[in-house]
Amino acid sequence: MKVLITGGAGFIGSHLTAYLAEQGDEVIVLDNLLRGNKIEDYILSKITFVEGDVRDQDLVMKLSENCDQIYHLAAILGVDIVADNPVETMETEVEGTKNVVYAALKHGVKKVIYASTSGVYGHSAIEKSVDEDIMIDPRTSYAMAKRYNEIYLKAVYEERGLESISLRFFNVYGPRQDDRMVIPRFFEQALKNEPITVFGSGKQTRDFTSVEETIISLVKLSEVSTGAEIYNIANETELNILELAEYIKEITKSDSEIKLIESPANRYDYEVERRVGSSEKLLKAVGFKPNTNIRLGLKKLQESLYQIN
Ligand SMILES: NC(=O)c1ccc[n+]([C@@H]2O[C@H](COP(=O)([O-])OP(=O)(O)OC[C@H]3O[C@@H](n4cnc5c(N)ncnc54)[C@H](O)[C@@H]3O)[C@@H](O)[C@H]2O)c1
Numbered sequence: 112m113k114v115l116i117t118g119g120a121g122f123i124g125s126h127l128t129a130y131l132a133e134q135g136d137e138v139i140v141l142d143n144l145l146r147g148n149k150i151e152d153y154i155l156s157k158i159t160f161v162e163g164d165v166r167d168q169d170l171v172m173k174l175s176e177n178c179d180q181i182y183h184l185a186a187i188l189g190v191d192i193v194a195d196n197p198v199e200t201m202e203t204e205v206e207g208t209k210n211v212v213y214a215a216l217k218h219g220v221k222k223v224i225y226a227s228t229s230g231v232y233g234h235s236a237i238e239k240s241v242d243e244d245i246m247i248d249p250r251t252s253y254a255m256a257k258r259y260n261e262i263y264l265k266a267v268y269e270e271r272g273l274e275s276i277s278l279r280f281f282n283v284y285g286p287r288q289d290d291r292m293v294i295p296r297f298f299e300q301a302l303k304n305e306p307i308t309v310f311g312s313g314k315q316t317r318d319f320t321s322v323e324e325t326i327i328s329l330v331k332l333s334e335v336s337t338g339a340e341i342y343n344i345a346n347e348t349e350l351n352i353l354e355l356a357e358y359i360k361e362i363t364k365s366d367s368e369i370k371l372i373e374s375p376a377n378r379y380d381y382e383v384e385r386r387v388g389s390s391e392k393l394l395k396a397v398g399f400k401p402n403t404n405i406r407l408g409l410k411k412l413q414e415s416l417y418q419i420n
Contacts, residue, residue: 113137115174117165117207118184122288123226123280125149126322127182130330132157139174141165142185149287165207168214175214180333183211184226188253189291191375197252204256212267223275224333227261229318229343229388230254231279240349242389243279243341250383261341268339276336278329281345281388284408285322286415294319294409297356298416301365310374313353318387320346321408324401328390331397345388346401355405362410 112131119128119140128150132138138158140150143165150160163170165185175181185207187193187200208225215223232241233248249255264275282293290296300307328344336342356369390400 112179113139113177114180114182115139115141115171115178116182116184117141117171117211118186118226119182120144120148120150120160121146121184122149122285123283123322123325124182124184125151125154125287126285126326127184127329128158129154130326139178141171141174145187146289165210166203168210171207171210172214172217175211175218175220178218178220180222180224181211181215181220182224182226182329182333183208186226186253188228190251192291193251193253201252201256204253204260208260208263212263212273215273216267216271221274222333222336223264223273224329225260225264225275225277227257227277227279227341228254229279229281229345229386231258231261232386234383240347240387240389241343243343243392265339273339274337275339276329276332277339277341278332279341279343279345279388280325281318281320281343281386283322283325284319285412288322293317293352293355294359294412297359298363298413301359301363301367304366306370307356307360307365307367308370308372309352309356310372313356313369313371314351315383316349316351316385316387317355318345318348319350319355319405319408320344320401321403324403328393328397328399328401331399332393335396342393342396343388343390344393344401345390346403346405347388347390348405349385349387350405358406358409362406362413 118124120142231247231249233250261277284294394400
């Protein structure tokens with residue numbers, strides 16, 4: 112298969128790029144290297160890498176030629192970055208996805224696989240674990256743009272028959288994630304014996320999903336899903352941020368204190384008290400769902416990051 116991966120040099124994208132290149136697919140990556148290039152050297156030599164912007168319609172059109180599938184992951188994310196750049200965040204999402212759709216339609220690409228977010232649930236998750244049919248409540252420009260694209264992709268399927276999958280990722284973690292995100296930040300602080308800083312009460316929960324199982328889920332879905340569908344990819348495990356800090360402190364044998372600090376005013380996302388997903392729809396579709404024990408996942412991550420046994 113020939114595939115285009117937008118955002119393929121990023122955290123999740125670099126794992127996907129490696130997976131598909133290793134299984135023998137012809138992979139083209141388009142990325143503007145906003146977060147550096149996380150593709151490992153031995154994989155770079157097996158793929159075509161193009162530095163460029165997903166908002167460049169001609170470029171996306173050219174790179175999509177003869178592709179069977181487009182994995183569309185290019186995005187601006189991270190709570191602070193989105194809060195500081197709401198317009199560019201939306202432009203990247205909306206322009207980027209429009210370009211991917213135009214190119215897919217023009218070149219007869221069979222399927223678009225789009226990285227959405229569990230952020231579309233906003234506060235919906237307060238009462239229970241969320242499935243794809245629950246009333247959603249996006250609050251940030253990032254989450255609103257993701258939801259817009261989910262609806263757009265559904266409409267394009269109805270109107271023009273372009274198949275797509277929108278994947279709602281739940282706090283993906285693993286090697287090569289940068290310290291905008293909570294797990295790498297806590298590891299850095301713990302290993303330096305600096306205070307591990309937790310926003311708010313630390314009682315807010317998230318559902319952390321390993322990048323390896325996220326990739327397996329999305330590749331399996333790309334093989335079987337038809338129409339235009341939305342899937343959660345969640346570990347179905349609720350963990351509060353204080354517990355996360357304690358686990359990381361424990362496994363790194365750190366002397367760090369765990370320090371509660373006030374959330375910055377622009378961090379709307381931290382107001383979400385609870386987020387845990389259901390992967391039942393995924394399980395029904397592919398016979399698999401993520402289920403890594405978070406302690407084991409963190410331990411494995413520590414070993415791969417810091418070569419400590
Ligand atoms: N990491 C998570 O927990 C998580 C959760 C929900 C959704 N997602 C979604 O998954 C996708 C991948 O996220 P990630 O964690 O790997 O983030 P990331 O920031 O590491 O990767 C995003 C990539 O997109 C690239 N990019 C940004 N703007 C671009 C542009 N205009 N043109 C071309 N490339 C551009 C960046 O350079 C980066 O390499 C994103 O769409 C994100 O919204 C991630």
